[in-house]
Amino acid sequence: MKSYLAIAGPEGAPRARILAALCAMLPRVGVADDGAFVCDLRGTERLLGAPLRVARNAISVCGASGGQALSGGLGTTPFVARVAASRTPAGKVSEIPAGGERAFLDVLPLDVLPLDPKVIEELALLGVRRIGELLALPRGSVTDRFGQSAAIACALATGELVEDVRGVAPRRRIRAKRIWDEPVDSRERLVFALRAASDELAEALRHDGLAALRLRLVLERDELLPLRLERSLLPPSAESAAIVRSLRWGLEEIPTLGLVTSAALEITAVEPARGRQIGLFAPDGAHAEEAISVAQFLRTRLGPAVVLQPRIVDPEARLPERAAEWEEVVR
Amino acid sequence: MGPARTNTALAEAIASVEGRFGTHVLAHGAAAERQAGERRIRFGGSLDALTPGLGAGAPLAFVGSGSAGKVALAHRAAAGAQHDGGTVLWIDPSATFDPLAALRAGVDLARVFVVRTRTRDDVLLAAGAALRSDGFRLAVVDTGPQLSPSGIRIDDLAPLLPIVRSSPAGLLVISETRARRLAIPTFSFARVGWAERFGRTTGWTALVAERALFHFAALGADPRDLGTRGALLEQTG
Numbered sequence: 001m002k003s004y005l006a007i008a009g010p011e012g013a014p015r016a017r018i019l020a021a022l023c024a025m026l027p028r029v030g031v032a033d034d035g036a037f038v039c040d041l042r043g044t045e046r047l048l049g050a051p052l053r054v055a056r057n058a059i060s061v062c063g064a065s066g067g068q069a070l071s072g073g074l075g076t077t078p079f080v081a082r083v084a085a086s087r088t089p090a091g092k093v094s095e096i097p098a099g100g101e102r103a104f105l106d107v108l109p110l111d112v113l114p115l116d117p118k119v120i121e122e123l124a125l126l127g128v129r130r131i132g133e134l135l136a137l138p139r140g141s142v143t144d145r146f147g148q149s150a151a152i153a154c155a156l157a158t159g160e161l162v163e164d165v166r167g168v169a170p171r172r173r174i175r176a177k178r179i180w181d182e183p184v185d186s187r188e189r190l191v192f193a194l195r196a197a198s199d200e201l202a203e204a205l206r207h208d209g210l211a212a213l214r215l216r217l218v219l220e221r222d223e224l225l226p227l228r229l230e231r232s233l234l235p236p237s238a239e240s241a242a243i244v245r246s247l248r249w250g251l252e253e254i255p256t257l258g259l260v261t262s263a264a265l266e267i268t269a270v271e272p273a274r275g276r277q278i279g280l281f282a283p284d285g286a287h288a289e290e291a292i293s294v295a296q297f298l299r300t301r302l303g304p305a306v307v308l309q310p311r312i313v314d315p316e317a318r319l320p321e322r323a324a325e326w327e328e329v330v331r
Numbered sequence: 332m333g334p335a336r337t338n339t340a341l342a343e344a345i346a347s348v349e350g351r352f353g354t355h356v357l358a359h360g361a362a363a364e365r366q367a368g369e370r371r372i373r374f375g376g377s378l379d380a381l382t383p384g385l386g387a388g389a390p391l392a393f394v395g396s397g398s399a400g401k402v403a404l405a406h407r408a409a410a411g412a413q414h415d416g417g418t419v420l421w422i423d424p425s426a427t428f429d430p431l432a433a434l435r436a437g438v439d440l441a442r443v444f445v446v447r448t449r450t451r452d453d454v455l456l457a458a459g460a461a462l463r464s465d466g467f468r469l470a471v472v473d474t475g476p477q478l479s480p481s482g483i484r485i486d487d488l489a490p491l492l493p494i495v496r497s498s499p500a501g502l503l504v505i506s507e508t509r510a511r512r513l514a515i516p517t518f519s520f521a522r523v524g525w526a527e528r529f530g531r532t533t534g535w536t537a538l539v540a541e542r543a544l545f546h547f548a549a550l551g552a553d554p555r556d557l558g559t560r561g562a563l564l565e566q567t568g
Binding site for chain 2: 189192193241245248249287288289291292293294295297298301302305306307308309310311312315320323324326329
């Protein structure tokens with residue numbers, strides 16, 4: 001049976017502790033865009049018991065972790081569960097049964113949906129104020145008039161689009177700091193010095209089975225304001241070389257580094273590490289992902305239709321330009 | 332001086348040297364000797380006997396007038412770089428890369444990324460990114476015909492030389508003109524003979540680096556390696 005549990009709470013709730021408690025209790029816990037915790041309970045009934053019972057246990061466990069005034073919602077999609085949780089009194093759990101989603105959502109105002117406030121205002125001018133009224137409109141007209149986001153909102157409400165619950169590991173600060181008596185005055189020396197810090201972070205990531213998705217580097221400088229550098233690692237990686245490379249590219253975009261006296265490097269977002277399939281007889285195959293990440297970087301910097309790969313379609317073509325097709329390496 | 336202090340001093344010295352000359356410039360002697368052969372990119376044929384060769388951390392230029400066979404042998408280098416499963420980045424500002432010719436030369440097109448940049452800065456960015464990553468075995472910069480609109484010259488590539496020395500990839504530059512302000516190992520290409528049939532040109536012979544002879548067919552067949560000049564002289568007495 002499809003079942004999702006959402007837990008919503010006030011702004012000041014100790015989110016890290018609640019998340020850690022939920023992760024210890026349930027197999028798949030994620031955090032939705034609105035900050036609610038979403039737990040995927042599909043397939044857990046025999047092991048953990050009925051979803052309603054699991055939800056009540058979760059609320060009490062979170063309460064023991066300092067999460068007071070939390071409420072829970074059970075639904076067949078994460079969206080329905082979230083909406084239910086947000087409209088349930090603190091300490092209670094409400095369950096929206098399968099088939100009852102439309103009856104529950106139709107009467108709710110449009111601001112429940114992820115819609116731009118301007119779109120909501122425009123719909124109100126047209127007399128559309130509730131979800132049911134929006135869903136009654138022809139879908140094609142809604143998309144034409146209000147765009148892709150309105151179509152996505154409708155699909156969420158009808159259950160055609162099910163948000164993915166991305167497992168989140170309990171947050172642990174993975175950081176390394178270096179302080180130098182003699183300021184570092186060149187980019188190359190700084191990158192070299194950061195390599196040891198990156199090794200340390202990579203070791204911590206590997207220990208936890210994680211891959212870095214985002215990094216933050218803060219450099220303290222003599223007679224200059226601290227420099228803050230945020231980088232994304234795509235694909236996420238636990239490799240020290242990938243971290244160093246990303247930092248190097250980031251530092252190259254800064255014209256004047258100044259005299260750097262200390263560096264604090266932190267992994268600010270992680271994902272579970274995934275294995276890589278490499279060719280048995282191709283030792284360099286392990287670097288294919290690196291090549292793709294360079295292609296991705298070049299596409300970001302140089303724009304589309306620049307990093308290409310040829311494919312022969314007709315070796316016997318009379319015109320040479322018809323012999324091959326060009327495709328983007330990264331789309 | 333204790334061992335910990337020695338290690339710190341050594342690490343500082345390495346940092347200083349690498350800071351000045353680029354990362355990976357220092358390697359243990361025995362390891363560097365052993366790896367030198369492994370890092371070399373093989374063309375297959377008499378070009379492998381010529382020095383300096385093409386390999387990881389080494390730049391090389393193919394210089395000669397148009398239709399002298401530079402690109403055909405660059406395709407061989409790309410195929411050699413792919414031999415161990417490596418990927419090749421081919422920077423092609425003049426959009427003259429011919430996939431069919433590359434395929435005939437043995438290049439695996441699935442492992443060639445062609446970057447069609449337009450400006451000198453973009454060429455430097457693309458080549459620099461490839462050389463700094465571990466993802467590529469060879470970066471080729473084809474500056475294109477001398478009068479092409481991109482107007483990129485071999486001298487413009489000077490900022491790449493310090494990068495390639497510390498790179499796990501090799502750099503091959505194809506140019507119609509010699510570098511004037513750049514010290515880069517160069518294989519010059521010069522046509523030394525034409526092949527004709529029924530009054531039409533069907534191919535030509537080129538002397539590479541003044542030592543190796545290759546015969547190129549006008550209709551796109553694979554270049555024929557005739558051997559080095561020394562070997563030919565020995566054979567012919």
